[in-house]
Amino acid sequence: MTYFIYIYGGIQISNEPIISTYNKGNLHFAVAVKDKKIIKTILPKSSKKKAINDISDEYLSFKISNKYQNFAEDVCNAYFGNSISFKDKFDYSSVNNEFQKEVLQEVAEIPYGETKTYKQIAEAIDSKAYRAVGTAIGKNPLPIIIPCHRVIKSDLSIGGFFGGTEMKKEILENEGVCIVNGKIQR
DNA sequence: GCTTTAGACGTAT
DNA sequence: ATACGTCTAAAGC
Structure with a gap:
């Protein structure tokens, strides 16, 4: 840089x-x-x-x-679970990878307290690259703001997280997401 | 339920 | 060309 x-x-x-x-x-x-x-x-x-x-x-x-x-x-x-809008307060124009940008834009749309699966994100951008979606999200430059913690596995289990699964679970629970036996209830 | 396996794709080296 | 990844689906136990 x-x-x-x-x-x-x-x-x-x-x-x-x-x-x-x-x-x-x-x-x-x-x-x-x-x-x-x-x-x-x-x-x-x-x-x-x-x-x-x-x-x-x-x-x-x-x-x-x-x-x-x-x-x-x-x-x-x-x-800590407050619903805060970061609209117009952040900028990821420095993400110069098109695929990653598409993924992040999709993730940014997930509403507070809701979740989407890696597969749903992939399908939303017309791709079958589920794993590549995970890789792209792992490089999210704006964790919390771009809510990558709201992206879960297709079997509704939590899935990976850069800060560890426990932290992902904690953030989701702070948002009121109900998790029973490691599975998202929705 | 659990584990293994192959599959599919984008990225970095 | 190769290896890896916040994955998925199917098959076997």
């Missing part, structure tokens, strides 16, 4: 993202913001340091500031 720095009349306008954090108890959230849009989120970490490390790893340079703490707080609240 390359960032260009432009100098206009002595004022430096850089393209680097601003990273803000927010925590609730021992869960630390972070967002990376560029042009007032969230371009990356992470699943919560056990310390602020880990959160910052995790979210910044792909950036050559970045700023840490509390400027967008409210965005990080929104992500935290969403994690």
